[in-house]
Amino acid sequence: MSTPETRLSELGITLPEPMKAVANYVPFVISGNQLFVSGQVSATAEGRISGRLGETMDLPAGQNAARQCGINLIAQCKAALGELSRVKRVVKLGGFVNSHPLFTDIPQVINGCSDLMVEVFGEKGRHARSAVACPTLPLGVAVEIDGIFEIEV
Structure with missing residues:
Protein backbone atom coordinates (compact mmCIF):
# COMPACT_ATOMS: atom_id res chain seq x y z
CA MET A 1 0.00 0.00 0.00
CA SER A 2 1.40 3.39 -0.94
CA THR A 3 1.81 6.22 1.53
CA PRO A 4 -0.02 9.55 1.31
CA GLU A 5 3.31 11.16 0.36
CA THR A 6 3.62 8.69 -2.54
CA ARG A 7 0.08 9.47 -3.66
CA LEU A 8 0.85 13.20 -3.58
CA SER A 9 3.89 12.59 -5.76
CA GLU A 10 1.83 10.47 -8.19
CA LEU A 11 -0.68 13.34 -8.39
CA GLY A 12 2.14 15.79 -9.15
CA ILE A 13 1.53 17.71 -5.92
CA THR A 14 4.40 19.28 -4.00
CA LEU A 15 3.29 20.49 -0.59
CA PRO A 16 3.90 24.19 -0.03
CA GLU A 17 5.45 25.70 3.06
CA PRO A 18 2.60 25.69 5.62
CA MET A 19 0.88 29.04 5.91
CA LYS A 20 1.51 31.05 9.05
CA ALA A 21 -1.35 32.39 11.14
CA VAL A 22 -2.46 35.90 10.16
CA ALA A 23 -4.05 36.72 13.54
CA ASN A 24 -4.12 35.51 17.16
CA TYR A 25 -4.42 31.74 16.62
CA VAL A 26 -2.22 28.77 15.78
CA PRO A 27 -2.28 26.82 12.50
CA PHE A 28 -3.05 23.52 14.23
CA VAL A 29 -3.67 21.92 17.63
CA ILE A 30 -3.20 18.30 18.63
CA SER A 31 -5.51 17.14 21.42
CA GLY A 32 -5.43 13.46 22.29
CA ASN A 33 -5.76 11.52 19.06
CA GLN A 34 -7.16 14.43 17.06
CA LEU A 35 -5.49 17.07 14.93
CA PHE A 36 -7.48 20.27 14.43
CA VAL A 37 -6.26 22.37 11.51
CA SER A 38 -7.29 26.01 11.35
CA GLY A 39 -9.00 27.30 8.24
CA GLN A 40 -6.74 27.17 5.20
CA VAL A 41 -7.47 29.66 2.48
CA SER A 42 -7.27 29.32 -1.28
CA ALA A 43 -3.73 30.60 -1.69
CA THR A 44 -0.56 29.42 -3.38
CA ALA A 45 3.03 30.58 -3.18
CA GLU A 46 2.18 32.84 -6.14
CA GLY A 47 -0.71 34.51 -4.33
CA ARG A 48 -4.32 34.24 -3.28
CA ALA A 80 2.13 18.80 12.68
CA LEU A 81 2.80 15.08 12.29
CA GLY A 82 6.00 14.70 10.30
CA GLU A 83 4.54 11.77 8.35
CA LEU A 84 1.13 11.78 6.72
CA SER A 85 0.81 8.04 7.37
CA ARG A 86 -0.04 9.06 10.95
CA VAL A 87 -3.42 10.28 9.67
CA LYS A 88 -5.83 7.47 10.56
CA ARG A 89 -8.92 9.25 9.23
CA VAL A 90 -10.06 12.56 7.82
CA VAL A 91 -12.92 13.10 10.26
CA LYS A 92 -14.55 16.37 9.16
CA LEU A 93 -14.05 19.30 6.83
CA GLY A 94 -15.74 22.66 7.21
CA GLY A 95 -15.97 24.58 3.95
CA PHE A 96 -16.73 28.25 3.42
CA VAL A 97 -17.33 29.68 -0.05
CA ASN A 98 -17.29 33.38 -0.96
CA SER A 99 -20.35 33.43 -3.17
CA HIS A 100 -23.06 35.51 -4.77
CA PRO A 101 -26.41 35.06 -2.97
CA LEU A 102 -27.90 33.24 -5.97
CA PHE A 103 -24.99 30.77 -6.31
CA THR A 104 -26.16 27.44 -4.86
CA ASP A 105 -23.48 24.95 -5.91
CA ILE A 106 -21.63 25.35 -2.60
CA PRO A 107 -21.28 21.57 -1.97
CA GLN A 108 -19.86 21.03 -5.46
CA VAL A 109 -17.21 23.69 -4.82
CA ILE A 110 -16.05 21.98 -1.62
CA ASN A 111 -15.86 18.68 -3.53
CA GLY A 112 -12.55 20.05 -4.86
CA CYS A 113 -11.12 19.46 -1.39
CA SER A 114 -13.13 16.35 -0.52
CA ASP A 115 -12.07 14.59 -3.71
CA LEU A 116 -8.42 15.41 -2.96
CA MET A 117 -8.66 13.88 0.53
CA VAL A 118 -9.90 10.61 -0.97
CA GLU A 119 -7.23 10.71 -3.69
CA VAL A 120 -4.48 11.15 -1.08
CA PHE A 121 -5.75 9.11 1.88
CA GLY A 122 -7.96 6.54 0.12
CA GLU A 123 -10.92 5.29 2.17
CA LYS A 124 -9.45 7.03 5.25
CA GLY A 125 -10.06 10.29 3.38
CA ARG A 126 -13.87 9.92 3.40
CA HIS A 127 -15.25 12.39 5.93
CA ALA A 128 -18.19 14.26 7.36
CA ARG A 129 -18.51 17.80 6.04
CA SER A 130 -20.25 21.13 6.11
CA ALA A 131 -20.33 23.60 3.24
CA VAL A 132 -21.69 27.10 3.61
CA ALA A 133 -21.79 30.31 1.62
CA CYS A 134 -20.34 33.57 2.92
CA PRO A 135 -20.67 37.11 1.60
CA THR A 136 -16.89 37.56 2.01
CA LEU A 137 -13.88 35.68 3.38
CA PRO A 138 -10.58 36.77 4.95
CA LEU A 139 -8.12 38.38 2.57
CA GLY A 140 -10.77 38.28 -0.19
CA VAL A 141 -10.14 34.60 -0.93
CA ALA A 142 -12.67 32.43 -2.73
CA VAL A 143 -12.65 29.46 -0.33
CA GLU A 144 -11.56 28.59 3.22
CA ILE A 145 -11.63 25.08 4.70
CA ASP A 146 -10.73 23.75 8.14
CA GLY A 147 -10.27 20.12 9.13
CA ILE A 148 -10.34 17.58 11.92
CA PHE A 149 -8.16 14.48 11.56
CA GLU A 150 -7.86 11.34 13.69
CA ILE A 151 -4.17 10.54 14.18
CA GLU A 152 -1.88 7.88 15.55
CA VAL A 153 -0.30 9.11 18.76
Missing part, protein backbone atom coordinates in the same frame (compact mmCIF):
# COMPACT_ATOMS: atom_id res chain seq x y z
CA ILE A 49 -7.05 32.64 -5.35
CA SER A 50 -9.62 35.37 -4.91
CA GLY A 51 -13.06 35.94 -6.31
CA ARG A 52 -16.72 35.37 -5.72
CA LEU A 53 -18.45 32.23 -6.96
CA GLY A 54 -21.33 33.00 -9.29
CA GLU A 55 -20.01 36.49 -9.87
CA THR A 56 -16.32 36.56 -10.85
CA MET A 57 -15.61 32.80 -10.65
CA ASP A 58 -17.29 29.74 -12.13
CA LEU A 59 -17.69 26.30 -10.56
CA PRO A 60 -14.46 24.73 -11.94
CA ALA A 61 -12.43 27.71 -10.67
CA GLY A 62 -14.08 27.35 -7.26
CA GLN A 63 -13.31 23.63 -7.17
CA ASN A 64 -9.69 24.42 -7.98
CA ALA A 65 -9.63 26.95 -5.12
CA ALA A 66 -11.05 24.31 -2.75
CA ARG A 67 -8.45 21.79 -3.94
CA GLN A 68 -5.75 24.33 -3.07
CA CYS A 69 -7.27 24.66 0.41
CA GLY A 70 -6.96 20.87 0.66
CA ILE A 71 -3.31 20.99 -0.34
CA ASN A 72 -2.75 23.62 2.35
CA LEU A 73 -4.59 21.47 4.93
CA ILE A 74 -2.36 18.51 4.06
CA ALA A 75 0.74 20.74 4.35
CA GLN A 76 -0.34 21.68 7.89
CA CYS A 77 -0.90 17.98 8.70
CA LYS A 78 2.62 17.20 7.49
CA ALA A 79 4.03 20.03 9.62
Whole structure:
Protein backbone atom coordinates (compact mmCIF):
# COMPACT_ATOMS: atom_id res chain seq x y z
CA MET A 1 0.00 0.00 0.00
CA SER A 2 1.40 3.39 -0.94
CA THR A 3 1.81 6.22 1.53
CA PRO A 4 -0.02 9.55 1.31
CA GLU A 5 3.31 11.16 0.36
CA THR A 6 3.62 8.69 -2.54
CA ARG A 7 0.08 9.47 -3.66
CA LEU A 8 0.85 13.20 -3.58
CA SER A 9 3.89 12.59 -5.76
CA GLU A 10 1.83 10.47 -8.19
CA LEU A 11 -0.68 13.34 -8.39
CA GLY A 12 2.14 15.79 -9.15
CA ILE A 13 1.53 17.71 -5.92
CA THR A 14 4.40 19.28 -4.00
CA LEU A 15 3.29 20.49 -0.59
CA PRO A 16 3.90 24.19 -0.03
CA GLU A 17 5.45 25.70 3.06
CA PRO A 18 2.60 25.69 5.62
CA MET A 19 0.88 29.04 5.91
CA LYS A 20 1.51 31.05 9.05
CA ALA A 21 -1.35 32.39 11.14
CA VAL A 22 -2.46 35.90 10.16
CA ALA A 23 -4.05 36.72 13.54
CA ASN A 24 -4.12 35.51 17.16
CA TYR A 25 -4.42 31.74 16.62
CA VAL A 26 -2.22 28.77 15.78
CA PRO A 27 -2.28 26.82 12.50
CA PHE A 28 -3.05 23.52 14.23
CA VAL A 29 -3.67 21.92 17.63
CA ILE A 30 -3.20 18.30 18.63
CA SER A 31 -5.51 17.14 21.42
CA GLY A 32 -5.43 13.46 22.29
CA ASN A 33 -5.76 11.52 19.06
CA GLN A 34 -7.16 14.43 17.06
CA LEU A 35 -5.49 17.07 14.93
CA PHE A 36 -7.48 20.27 14.43
CA VAL A 37 -6.26 22.37 11.51
CA SER A 38 -7.29 26.01 11.35
CA GLY A 39 -9.00 27.30 8.24
CA GLN A 40 -6.74 27.17 5.20
CA VAL A 41 -7.47 29.66 2.48
CA SER A 42 -7.27 29.32 -1.28
CA ALA A 43 -3.73 30.60 -1.69
CA THR A 44 -0.56 29.42 -3.38
CA ALA A 45 3.03 30.58 -3.18
CA GLU A 46 2.18 32.84 -6.14
CA GLY A 47 -0.71 34.51 -4.33
CA ARG A 48 -4.32 34.24 -3.28
CA ILE A 49 -7.05 32.64 -5.35
CA SER A 50 -9.62 35.37 -4.91
CA GLY A 51 -13.06 35.94 -6.31
CA ARG A 52 -16.72 35.37 -5.72
CA LEU A 53 -18.45 32.23 -6.96
CA GLY A 54 -21.33 33.00 -9.29
CA GLU A 55 -20.01 36.49 -9.87
CA THR A 56 -16.32 36.56 -10.85
CA MET A 57 -15.61 32.80 -10.65
CA ASP A 58 -17.29 29.74 -12.13
CA LEU A 59 -17.69 26.30 -10.56
CA PRO A 60 -14.46 24.73 -11.94
CA ALA A 61 -12.43 27.71 -10.67
CA GLY A 62 -14.08 27.35 -7.26
CA GLN A 63 -13.31 23.63 -7.17
CA ASN A 64 -9.69 24.42 -7.98
CA ALA A 65 -9.63 26.95 -5.12
CA ALA A 66 -11.05 24.31 -2.75
CA ARG A 67 -8.45 21.79 -3.94
CA GLN A 68 -5.75 24.33 -3.07
CA CYS A 69 -7.27 24.66 0.41
CA GLY A 70 -6.96 20.87 0.66
CA ILE A 71 -3.31 20.99 -0.34
CA ASN A 72 -2.75 23.62 2.35
CA LEU A 73 -4.59 21.47 4.93
CA ILE A 74 -2.36 18.51 4.06
CA ALA A 75 0.74 20.74 4.35
CA GLN A 76 -0.34 21.68 7.89
CA CYS A 77 -0.90 17.98 8.70
CA LYS A 78 2.62 17.20 7.49
CA ALA A 79 4.03 20.03 9.62
CA ALA A 80 2.13 18.80 12.68
CA LEU A 81 2.80 15.08 12.29
CA GLY A 82 6.00 14.70 10.30
CA GLU A 83 4.54 11.77 8.35
CA LEU A 84 1.13 11.78 6.72
CA SER A 85 0.81 8.04 7.37
CA ARG A 86 -0.04 9.06 10.95
CA VAL A 87 -3.42 10.28 9.67
CA LYS A 88 -5.83 7.47 10.56
CA ARG A 89 -8.92 9.25 9.23
CA VAL A 90 -10.06 12.56 7.82
CA VAL A 91 -12.92 13.10 10.26
CA LYS A 92 -14.55 16.37 9.16
CA LEU A 93 -14.05 19.30 6.83
CA GLY A 94 -15.74 22.66 7.21
CA GLY A 95 -15.97 24.58 3.95
CA PHE A 96 -16.73 28.25 3.42
CA VAL A 97 -17.33 29.68 -0.05
CA ASN A 98 -17.29 33.38 -0.96
CA SER A 99 -20.35 33.43 -3.17
CA HIS A 100 -23.06 35.51 -4.77
CA PRO A 101 -26.41 35.06 -2.97
CA LEU A 102 -27.90 33.24 -5.97
CA PHE A 103 -24.99 30.77 -6.31
CA THR A 104 -26.16 27.44 -4.86
CA ASP A 105 -23.48 24.95 -5.91
CA ILE A 106 -21.63 25.35 -2.60
CA PRO A 107 -21.28 21.57 -1.97
CA GLN A 108 -19.86 21.03 -5.46
CA VAL A 109 -17.21 23.69 -4.82
CA ILE A 110 -16.05 21.98 -1.62
CA ASN A 111 -15.86 18.68 -3.53
CA GLY A 112 -12.55 20.05 -4.86
CA CYS A 113 -11.12 19.46 -1.39
CA SER A 114 -13.13 16.35 -0.52
CA ASP A 115 -12.07 14.59 -3.71
CA LEU A 116 -8.42 15.41 -2.96
CA MET A 117 -8.66 13.88 0.53
CA VAL A 118 -9.90 10.61 -0.97
CA GLU A 119 -7.23 10.71 -3.69
CA VAL A 120 -4.48 11.15 -1.08
CA PHE A 121 -5.75 9.11 1.88
CA GLY A 122 -7.96 6.54 0.12
CA GLU A 123 -10.92 5.29 2.17
CA LYS A 124 -9.45 7.03 5.25
CA GLY A 125 -10.06 10.29 3.38
CA ARG A 126 -13.87 9.92 3.40
CA HIS A 127 -15.25 12.39 5.93
CA ALA A 128 -18.19 14.26 7.36
CA ARG A 129 -18.51 17.80 6.04
CA SER A 130 -20.25 21.13 6.11
CA ALA A 131 -20.33 23.60 3.24
CA VAL A 132 -21.69 27.10 3.61
CA ALA A 133 -21.79 30.31 1.62
CA CYS A 134 -20.34 33.57 2.92
CA PRO A 135 -20.67 37.11 1.60
CA THR A 136 -16.89 37.56 2.01
CA LEU A 137 -13.88 35.68 3.38
CA PRO A 138 -10.58 36.77 4.95
CA LEU A 139 -8.12 38.38 2.57
CA GLY A 140 -10.77 38.28 -0.19
CA VAL A 141 -10.14 34.60 -0.93
CA ALA A 142 -12.67 32.43 -2.73
CA VAL A 143 -12.65 29.46 -0.33
CA GLU A 144 -11.56 28.59 3.22
CA ILE A 145 -11.63 25.08 4.70
CA ASP A 146 -10.73 23.75 8.14
CA GLY A 147 -10.27 20.12 9.13
CA ILE A 148 -10.34 17.58 11.92
CA PHE A 149 -8.16 14.48 11.56
CA GLU A 150 -7.86 11.34 13.69
CA ILE A 151 -4.17 10.54 14.18
CA GLU A 152 -1.88 7.88 15.55
CA VAL A 153 -0.30 9.11 18.76
